[in-house]
Amino acid sequence: MAITRPKAKNAEAFIAAAPDAEPKPRGVRKGNKQQISLTIAPGLLMKVDELAAEIGQSRAAVINLAIHRAVEHGLSIDGLRKQGS
Structure with a gap:
């Protein structure tokens, strides 16, 4: 079995691995x-x-619609209201 050197990381991989x-x-x-x-x-x-079945849409479409409405039109949780952007 031959001894091989580990592959050197390129500069981009090194920079991408930095904590910041x-x-x-x-x-x-x-x-x-x-x-x-x-x-x-x-x-x-x-x-x-x-x-989803009631409105003829997929599960993903209903979830996307709910998220879109919450983000764009605001969200009310237990009487607290957060306006969308």
């Missing part, structure tokens, strides 16, 4: 969208699926 480097985007890009992982309570997921 710009963080890498998480998730997978799909076209102009970013895929994320989401955990949701089974009961709430069932309601989302029912709503």
Whole structure:
């Protein structure tokens, strides 16, 4: 078995590994969208699926619509209201 030298990191990889480097985007890009992982309570997921079937949309479309409305039009949680941007 021959002894081999480890591959040297190039300068870009070295800089990217620095603690103050710009963080890498998480998730997978799909076209102009970013895929994320989401955990949701089974009961709430069932309601989302029912709503999606009712309006003829996919689960992802209903979740996207809800997020869009919360961000653009504000969000009310237990009487507290946060206006969208």
